[in-house]
Amino acid sequence: MAPALPYVTQVAIFSRFREAEPHPLTELEYTNAFTLLVAVALSAQATDVGVNKATKALFARVSTPQQMLDLGLDALTENIKTIGLFRQKAKNVIALSRILVEEYGGEVPQSRAALMTLPGVGRKTANVVLNSVFHFPAQAVDTHIFRVGNRTRIAPGRDVEAVERAIEDNVPVPFQQNAHHWLILHGRYVCQARRPRCKICPIEDLCPYEEKTE
Known part of the structure; x- marks a missing residue:
């Protein structure tokens, strides 16, 4: 090489x-660390434009892990049904929201290793959050x-x-x-x-x- x-x-x-x-800046639309984490997780095998269309109404209602849990799996699935693999992604988002509430006090951790333990979050997603929200290179x-x-x-x-x-x-x-x-x-x-x-x-x-x- x-x-x-x-x-x-x-x-x-x-x-x-x-x-x-x-x-x-990232072309994904978000309001805080949690909504960016969700948006990037949803963007796998999907375009930023498609994710933004699906999350516009969602993020107007939901901006924290607890609000996502309160929304529930069925409503989340309905909100993101235009995105590829939406059923599995909805399950992952609910699961990671529960972990954030129960293990991190509702906050998004500032650690790549911690982020990568969340369902549906790989190294790329973790790095986007670390870079765009926490300003780590x-x-x-x-x-x-x-x-x-x-x-x-x-x-x-x-x-x-x-x-x-x-x-x-x-x-x-x-x-x-x-x-x-x-x-x-x-x-x-x-x-x-x-x-x-x-x-x-x-x-x-x-x-x-x-x-x-x-």
Whole structure:
């Protein structure tokens, strides 16, 4: 596997990302740590747009684990039925809400290990919450970041955890907090899977990807 881009190139790339979008945010809509945790858990195999449509009315009524338990499984299932795998996801959300109430005093824990013990919460979901709410420079690697990391050699790796480590190891510290947001947005809107939009890419001259599109 080819090595990651050198430090000076990383600085140049992320400086351009920062200039274009100084304060990148997740596109999931939420009101606090709990609603973001739920939204990210619901987003597995679903789009952010689809999750936002399903949770708009839900989060107007529910913003705490206890309120989610009071809402109940049937009502939650009805609220999110437009999302893929909604029945299992509803069960997970009720289960994790119960754990948060009973074991964490209704608060979302600020620990990756603790978050990953919750039903339906994997490493990526935990990292999104740690980064977006608790401002820890965790790297939530999804399919977009995996593709961009390898295609551009910003953070090459054979699996998502290897790419996560490559971001931590190679992206300069001043850019770590927002790195995964910039990479997601770049993969979602510019460096797309089937046909990357190289003509409008802000880092086209710094990217070693050989199969550039016209």
